Amino acid sequence: MSSQPESQQDSPLSSKVALFNNVTKSHIQSQIANPFSESQGERGMQRLKISKEEYGRPKAGSLTEYRGKKANIQVYQEMLELCTVIHDEGQPVSKKEPELRVILFGELFNIYTHINDKLVGLMLRARKHELIQFEGEMLFQRRDDHVPVFLLKPLSQIREILVGKQTEIRRSLSPNPQPTGVL
Template sequence: MFKFRELEKKEIEEKQDDVYSPSYVPKKYSKMSKEYGTPKPGTLTEMRAKKASKHIAREMAQICEVIEEYGKIDSTTGKIYITFGDLFNIYQYISDKVVGILLRARKHHMVDFDGEMLYQRRDEEKIITLQITHEQIMTALDGLR
């Protein structure tokens, strides 16, 4: 008898989270809440989000590798740099999301460049500077495999 009551209670709780249930009650989250804007733990959406995040991190590490391989060393700072035009021509064969990956890499302090956005043809001569070392790139790639 006790087991059936627990099953019934669990079923009622699950229906409150089901948007198609008549007893659905939408939850209100504060924007400062840890759960705000994130998928429910254990769901397929959460698994897909983690997989996508890993894929983006891999692409950021790859673009840093390309900059390291094809870039030039600045004699004053010792940092590796490449022009956006050169990087675009090299990296477009790897991925068509060059600008998006560069923006994400800048957000994670892996690269740096002037301006908010980079546009093909207009920003061909803009300099993109690699902000991390070879070891940091390798560590990032090893952590994703």
């Protein structure tokens, strides 16, 4: 027989009660640590407070932030290529300002689709940055082939603006980005 009294031996019921209590304790701890939980114990975390500037943005120094900034650098490069194509293939708007060019959307579409398949998205982004101008919200192949696309600034100025933005982003890149779970 065993040397322990029968009341101290593990019974099937007491082991199940102990298991249930352990699960309950771990659940309570996870709820205390969960900022979205309604229960905030004595040691519970405060509700997540996000400022307007932080909302919808990745954590500073995270791999997600790094990838986003690298993508922005690439988009600025593609916008510069688009403006270069408009400058090289377009016609001068006037003799007074030969640096400002215009090209029909249909012609630009035929030229540029061999370079990049994201022409309309890049055009919208370039218009947002006030580099080009065209009528309408969106241009569609064939329907809007006759719509002129204007370069609003000389190519040298556009290059200076976009390269400056790329340089600014490169300077702000974290040299050693971390996965969000580590931060």
